Every structure is written in structure tokens, then in C-alpha cells.
Amino acid sequence: MSQKPATIKEIAQQLNVSVSTVSRALHDHPSIGLRTKMQVKKLAEELNYEPNQAAISFKQGKTHTLGVILPSLYEDFFVTAISTIEEIAMANGYTVFIGQSNDDVEREKHIADTMRRHRVDGIIVSLAKSTKNYDHFEQLSKFKIPVVFFDRIPGGEQFNTVSCNLSKSSEELVDWLVKQGRKRIAFIKGPDAILHSNQRLEGYLAGLQNHKIKVDNVLMVSTDLTSEKTKEAIQKLLALKNPPDAIISFNDYVALDAIKFAREEGVKINKDIFFVSYANLPITSYMQNPPVASVEQFPTLQAEKAVELLLGQINQDAEERKPQRIVLESRVVVNS
Template sequence: MRSKQPTIKEIAKRLNISVSTVSRALHDHSSIGLRTKTQVKQLAKELNYEPNQTAIFFQQRKTFTIGVILPHLAESFFSEAISGIEDVTYKNKYTVLLGQSHDDVEKEKQLVEKMKIHRVDGMLISISKNTATYEHFEMLKKANIPVVFFDRIPKVQDIHYVACNMISGTMQAVKFLLEKGHRVIGLLNGPENLFACKERQEGYVQALIKNRIKFDPSLVVNTDLSPEGNIKATKELLAHKRKVTAIVVFNDYVAMDAMHYAHQQKIKINKDVCFVSYANLPFTHYLKYCPMASVEQYPYKQGQKATEMLLELLDKNEEEAAPTNYKIILDSQLVVYNG
């Protein structure tokens, strides 16, 4: 049994040719004859020779690895995004190094540091719900590791990102409910530090004003996205002095908690109180209670576009000036289930 991995030097010695000739033959260089190429490749196969990837990476100054950090892979939204990411990286012969922050800022920081140490070429990140400072991302910039954010975007300037237009999606959701005759519509929003939550509220306010309905700040309640926080926020909206007849909810997962609580209070779902959500996750169609409609955010496409953007940044020549920032904003679309 061989104790060591065969090397180019061993192949060269056995065939009595130079190391450079072996290297060129293995890479089908035009300067090497067919006979020599065949001999080299045949012996390499017999010896189970495998290229030294570390040496190749060092020579090319690339590891062909992309780091991905997201909150929860268990969520259908991020699973779909990963599918988009992997489809693009596979075609371009890159490997994905995946990490989950589980919405823990300290873990997010640790993942950034570990991926930096592993010398990833670039990173795709969807920030945790609690991320409020961004020094760990600045560290990547200083290390010349390009980053593209997707879905959950930090509130900073000069970043590359792919996101969905939550303002237009929310306006569609509110308009849908207004057309159903609802006039007291609550907004069960997520953490205030998330940029997408700000957009949701902006779309909510714009839709009300556009339809000559006064904005009532007390009808906007935030949740930390935990089951307990979701129920607490739902309880607050349902106990509002003005009788809420419809609620626009942060996403389908939060909507499930909200509808479950409402059902426990003997409230008829989508009759006494109507629910509209975000994400349009496939499993909602199989639930006993589901929102009347949900805003499609195209997670697969977000992952796909973010990866393409990152690869484009990586492919730029060193002397070629990169733009201040790349950004892609996808149009969201309200999908009506029953209405």
C-alpha cells in the first residue's frame, strides 16, 4: 500500500522526462506531443495521481470557494436561495462553504472570521435579525474579499446586494385588502433594524395615504420573529381599541403563529380577520389555515443573481476599477390563494 500521494516528480522520473513536460501534458498543452500526453496520463491514472489543489490555488491566487452565511437553512426561503446559489457555482466550478448564524450576531461574526481564514474568494451574506453593527463585514473589505448581500441587507452605503422590492409588494398587499372592504389594517412587522422591515412599513403607509386613509402608528407592531414574540404582537393587534379586520404579516412563518393564536381566540381565519403575508412558501398551500395571499420574494432568483454578481466581481481584473456598488432589486408580486 502506498503511504504517500504520487507527485508530478515521480511521474517525470519514471518516464525520464522533465517535471514541466508532465505538467503541460496533464493540462493538454499544445507544445506536448500526443504520445507523451498519452504516456503521462496513463501513468498518472495507474498511480492514482491527483493534482495538488493547494499548489494550484496558490499559483492562481484563488481557492474557487465561496462562503455563504444565512440565518436558517431550515427555512424554505433560504433553502430555495441556496439552490439558486449552488446551481450557479456548480456551473462555474466553485465550491460553497455554508454557515448558519441562527440569527446570532456573535456566531455570524465567528463565521465571517472562519471563512476569511479559510481564504474564500468571496462571500454571500443574508444578515441575522439582530445585526446592528457591521465592523465584521468591513474586515472582509479590508481583506479584499468581495461580499454580496441578499434578502436581508445591512443599512450601509456602498455595498453590493440583491433584494426584493418590499415597498411595491406591501402596497399590493394593502391594496388587495382595501379592495375587500377593509379599513382597519394592522401591520405585524419584523425587527426594526432590518432594512426590509422599514420598506414594508413604507409601503404600508404609502398604500394607506394613496387611498386617503390616515396612517395610525399604533396599528404597526413589531416582533422579534420568535414564536413568543409573534403571539405577543398578534395579541396586541387583536386587542387594539379599533377593531382590526385584516393584518399584513412579516412572513409566512410569522403568519402561522398569528393565525394559530387567532384561531385559539375563536376568531374565524380570513373571515373575522383576514391575513396577508410574504414569501409565498410552498407548504402554506397544505395548511388548514393559510393567508389569503402572500408576496412572492423569489428566493431562488435572489440566490442566483447574487452569485452571478459575486462571480462577476471576482472575474474583474485587478487593474479594472470596480463600481461603487452593484445592486439588483427584483419586483415582488402578490400571489392570491383565495380571495
């Protein structure tokens, strides 16, 4: 049967010394003699003494824990990101608590509040797809808990954010498709609440304008990122009298669903219709018909920047913290 770890008070009673003497001995205070230090440390080891982490955290004003809230660990992008976040956090003496919102706003709010009550030193967030109000994160400033958003970020200059420039890369996707002889380019948009849904769309429209291609509204459809809604979107496009010869999808997961449904309708993938998207997931390289091109959004680099930004905020006085917005350049990757 394992022995319950002893307290400083129990060590002091056995050695017939004060609690403060034991505490100073364990911390190698110069006012404590060598013999007393050795006695205290020997007994502490025998009794499985462990420092009271809660008391230490209270004294230091830090728990050395970080919270991370992600939409889902089902996605490779976020798996890569959390691995990077944990590695950097541990190297800096922090433990990471992870919560998945599952793209549910109420769940996201509950996780944020739970992390607040556990007194994490800071939180890194990628927003749920339907989050439009950020009060549950903004109120954390009252508790001096800094928040850094990455990838799925809110608009507004008052937030710390790390993201990629997807407007420019969307223009580049259109440019590449036109160079491949594709002119009737469709667009599958994501949820409006996701800031980068609109960035992608802006880039798509700008790309068409660059090549003097007239915007056709029937070529713009939406999905809520579920397979069902993506199927509806691709069916609308394939049912057109003049269907598209290329489709830009919100991300690789949407593209893979779209490819699946298009194949079921007899479409020759990346021949009749070119499929391109965002995220550049490694798994697509093992597929027979992956998106022919995808935008690399650098999950490792985004995660690195997010942790560095958060640790910098934690190590500043709350009154001195100023929001920072870090924007990385994404890159179109063509699959050979």
C-alpha cells in the same frame, strides 16, 4: 487498503526524469515528446495521481470556491435560494461552502472570518436579523474578497445588493385589503436591524394615507420573529377594544404563528380577520387557512442575480469593482 495518491516528485523519481518534465507532460506541453507524455500519464493513473489543488489555486490566484451565509436553512425561501446558487456556481466551475448564522451576529462574524481564512473567492450573504454593524464584511475588501448581499441587505450605496421593492408591494397589500372592505388594518413589524422591516412599514403607512385611513399606533406591533414574541404581538391586537379586521405580518412564518394563536382565541381566520404577509411560501398552499394574500419575493431570481453579480465582481480586478444595487419588483399573490 486504498493507495495514497502519488505526487509529481514520486512519478519523476520512478521515471528518472525531472519534476518539471512530469508537470509539462501532464499539461500536454508541446516541448514534451509523445512517448514521454504517454509514460507519465500511464504511471500517474496507476499511482492515483491527483493535481495539488492548493498549488493550482495559489498559481491561479483563485480557489474556485464561494461562501454563502444564510440566517437559516429552516426557511423555504433560503432553501430555494441556496439550490439556485449551487446550481449556477457548479455550472461555472465553483464549489459552494454554506454557513448558517442562525440569526446570531457573532456566529455570522465567525463564519465570515472562517471563509476568509479558507480563501473563498467571494461571499453571498443574507444578514442575521440583529446585524447592525457590517465591519466584518467590509474588511473582506482588504483581502480582495467581494461580497454580495441579498434579501436581507444593509443600507448604504457602498454594498453590492440584490433585493425586492417591498415598500410598493406593502402599499398594494393595503390597497387590496381595502377593496375587500377591510379598514382597520394592523401591522406586525419585524426587527429594526432588517432594512426591509422599515420598507414594509413605510409602504403600509403610505397605503393607509392613499385611502385616507387615519394611522392608529395601537395597530402597529413588533416581533423578533420568534413564536413567543409573535404571540405577544397578536395578543395585544386581539385585546384591543376595537380589534383589527386585517393583519399584515412580517412574513409567512410570522403570519402562520399569528394565525395559530388567533385561532386559539376563537378568531375565524380570514373571516373575522384577514391575514396577509410576505414570502408566498409554497407550503402555505397545503394549509387549510393560509394567509389570504402574500408578497412574492422571488428567491430563485434573487439568487440568480446575486451569483451573477458576484461572479462578475470576481472576474474583475479589485480596483475596478464598483458596487451595484439590483432591486426587483415584488408581487402580491392572492390565494384562491
